[in-house]
Amino acid sequence: MARRKKIYEGKAKILYEGPEPGTIVQYFKDDATAFNAEKKDVIEGKGVLNNRLSEFFMTGLTSVGVPTHFLKRLNMREQLVRSCEIIPLEIIVRNYAAGSMTKRLGVAEGTQLPRPIVEYCYKDDALGDPLVTEEHIAAFGWASQQDMDDIVSLALRVNDFMSGLMYGVGIKLIDFKIEIGRVFEGDFQRLIVADEISPDSCRLWDIETGKKLDKDVFRQDLGSLTDAYTEVATRLGVMPKQP
Ligand code: C5P
Incomplete structure (x- = not known):
């Protein structure tokens, strides 16, 4: 080959x-x-x-x-x-406070937010993906105003879909990150969801117990990461139930 x-x-x-x-x-x-x-x-x-x-x-x-x-x-x-041209932003949607938001704003972990909050980080490993505002995005030309409207709309639709799906299997979608890419069709540009959506890029808590079923298990040394991800996959019917 x-x-x-x-x-x-x-x-x-x-x-x-x-x-x-x-x-x-x-x-x-x-x-x-x-x-x-x-x-x-x-x-x-x-x-x-x-x-x-x-x-x-x-x-x-x-x-x-x-x-x-x-x-x-x-x-x-x-x-x-x-293949698409990745917009150099991490789009984060939060439903409950956790992670960097709790550190930045002092909101207790798990606090339900008044509404979903969309945040943007500039994708740059050397800088540690810093939080940026729409002002930075417009000034540095990373995305146009039309792109930003489309990005927010896509992010909130992903949030609705993922929240509902997770709720159905007893899991709360705390927050997640997506990346968006541009594809060109003739003279038109379309934005699409790219990269991955997985427990690496979401925070997922069991509704009943609050148990973490996402990458925080690794970040915070809470046990087996594959057990947590397998639990999510099994509840969603993506993987067969273990005997
Ligand atoms: O760390 P922070 O609280 O800002 O993360 C918010 C959400 O974005 C989390 O679900 C986290 O897993 C995800 N994220 C990611 N990749 C990054 C930063 C955050 O998937 N580089």
């Missing part, structure tokens, strides 16, 4: 050139990192779980009319996605 051309290697994924023009193969690694890669480990099976879960969420989003980069899952660790 011909060697594939690696396009990019990130902390948790590798991107290879896809078989057709305009496609990319996204490979999910087992590497886990936190605190801008200050904490690192290899967690066997994490990549497989995130590949399946991201497929599940992206397919669900497509079915409710939210455009995504997902085309098909190729195998246990790889999926074929549409």
Whole structure:
């Protein structure tokens, strides 16, 4: 088999050139990192779980009319996605206070927010992905006003879909991060949800017990990360129940 051309290697994924023009193969690694890669480990099976879960969420989003980069899952660790120009922003939606918001604003972890809050971070590992405002985004030309309107609308639709899905299996969607890409169709530009949606990029708490079922298990040394992700996958019916 011909060697594939690696396009990019990130902390948790590798991107290879896809078989057709305009496609990319996204490979999910087992590497886990936190605190801008200050904490690192290899967690066997994490990549497989995130590949399946991201497929599940992206397919669900497509079915409710939210455009995504997902085309098909190729195998246990790889999926074929549409190539797009990633907007250099991490779009974070929060329903309950946690993580950096609790530190920044002193709001107690778990406090329900008056409404979903959308935040933006500039994607730059060397700078630690700093929080930015729409003023920075407009001034530095990272996205236009029209893009920002579309980004907020996409982010809130993803929030509605993911919150409902999770609520149905007894899980509270605390917050999540998405990335958005541009695709060009003739003279038109369309924004699509790209990268991944998985327990690596969401905070998920059991509604009854408050148990954390996301990457905070790794960040805060709360036990087995794969057990937590498997629990999410099993509740959603993505993975068969363990005997
Ligand atoms: O750390 P913070 O509280 O700002 O994270 C908010 C949400 O965004 C969390 O669900 C976290 O997992 C996700 N996130 C991410 N990648 C980053 C930063 C945050 O997936 N680089």
